[in-house]
Amino acid sequence: MSKRWLKDFLRYINKVFLPEGCTKWAKDERKDPEIEPGTIWVTLLIGFALQVQSLEELERRAKESFKKLLPRKQRPPSADTIRHSSIGMELEPIKKLYIAVINKARRSKMLPTIDHYRVAAIDGTGIFRTQSRCCNACQEVHHQDGTTTYEHKIVTCQIVGGKPPIILGFEPIKPGEGETTASKRLVDWLYQVYKHFADIVVVDAGFAKAPFINHLCSKNIHLVVRLKDKRMHIVKDAEGLFSRQVPAKTWREDKSSTTHLDISAWDEEQFNSWDGMKKPLRVVKIVESRYGYAIVGGKRQEAIERHEILVATTLSKNEAPPELIREIIxxxxxxxxxxxxxxxxxxxxxHCFIHQEVAFQVILWFMFLAVNLFWLFLYRNRRSYANSGFSAREIAEKMRNALEYIRDRSLARYLFDTC
Structure with missing residues (x-):
């Protein structure tokens, strides 16, 4: 069975997701290249599906076994060839391929939902940092010890609420701008290519800013956002109101035979005290009390943990009860x-695969594409995977081993029109 993981993966993505002739879409700035841009695409896609850790590792694996994935007239590219091609690679054809895969998954109803809502999370993260090299897209960070690091950051949008956890897209954070500015640009792109890409977007407190919320509302997308800043008028008003009320709802969740949660929720609508907001918001306060046991001084004692969450949302009480708001956050x-x-x-x-403004985006698009296809294969084609006990790393290892030892040279038919 382990020998079939790779062939089944290639057969599945070819049959279900990859548009016919998509490798011919690839274009870069090289003149009369010996290795076609489509070959670079395939090398990056399969390399990331196999979880390579660097371009040097990808070059070694490609020379050893990628000939089985390529047409006979093509040879595996070196790390330098991949770098040179990626720096001049056109991004739009890559995005076109990415969008085609996501749209196929959406049409086939492969994306998870939470109580019939499609929920997406948006957040930012750092990709890599260095002290010795920088490019035009780097953000300079000056530290107290006098050193300077050059960082790349992005915001991403990912479907949450189940498997597969599909990444809808990403947007680089440009020098001098924050996460919400890049996120508004990401929302515009997602709405342009997918239309109604999510019913609800959930974000952390760092995105609790009126321009971003208004921007989402203009797309007819609901928002659930964590509130942490106690200086906000809406937080003061909600806390003051809730302090004079009994909970609107209470319930219990059993976690194990010895542990349970007691949950209380306060819930009110029509808050207009958020400066800059174009519509009133609903605020939900959730208090979770976890009852269990802990070992203290060698003795088993009862332990109680209390956790508070304050959430603002554009969803009405009729659209989402407090239990659903809690699950979404x-x-x-x-x-x-x-x-x-x-x-x-x-x-x-x-890892900094290639430190250049365009190339690092090429790397990320193919990495995210490979990850999406990997998850779709495991959770929509191999439905038994969830209970198999194997990790994603182990499955990738099985696929690497299969590529190394398989003798079938016809694998290229799953990735190219002709072999």
Whole structure:
């Protein structure tokens, strides 16, 4: 069975997701190249699906076994060829391929939902930093010890609420701008290419800014946002009102035979005290009390943990009860856990593959495309994967081993029109 992982993956993405002749879309600035841009595309896509950690590793693996994935007239590219091609690569054809894959998944109803709502999280993260090299897209960060680092940051949008955790797209954060500015640009792009890309967008407190919320509302997309800044008028008004009320709803969740949560929710609509907001908001306060046991001084004692969450949303009480608002705000963590943590841990997103303004975007688009196709294969084609006990890293290892030892030279038919 392990020998079939790679062939089944290639067959699945070819049959279901990759448009016919898509490798011919690839274009770069090289003149009469010996290695076609489409070959660079395939090398990057399969390399990231196999979780390569650097271009040097990709070059070694390509020379050893990628000939089985390429037409007979093409040879695997070197790391320098990939760098040179990526620096002059056209981004729009790559995005066209990316969009085609996402749209196919959407039409096939492969994206998860939360209580019939499609929920997406938007957040920012750093990609890599260096002290010795910089480009026009770098952000300079000056430290107290007098040193300067050059960083690249992005904002991404990812579907949350289940598997597969599809990444809809990303936008670089330009020098001198913040996450919300780049996020507004990302929302515009997502709406342009996918139209109604999500029913609800959930964000952390760093995005609790009126221009960003108004921008989402103009697209008819609902928002759920965490509130942490106690200086905000809406926070003061909500806390003052809730302090004089009993909870609107209480319930209990059993986590295990010895642990349970007691949850209380306060819920009010028509808050107009957020400066700059074009419509009133609803505020929900959630208090979770976890009852369990802890070992203190070698003795088992009862332990109680209390956690408060304050949330603003454009969803009405009729559209989403407090239980759903709580689930959505907790699901926001998936962009951190199954998103950035997974990407940096398994796919080495934090590594500087190529430090150049266009090339680093080429790398990210193919990395995210490979990740999306990898998850779609595991959760929509191999439905038994969730209960198999294998990690994503182990599956990638099985695919690497299969490519190394397989003798079938016809694998290229899954990636190119002719072999």
């Amino acid at each position: 907790h699901r926001r963590w998936e962009i951190e856990n199954t998103g950035y943590h997974e990407l940096k841990g398994n796919w080495n997103m934090g």
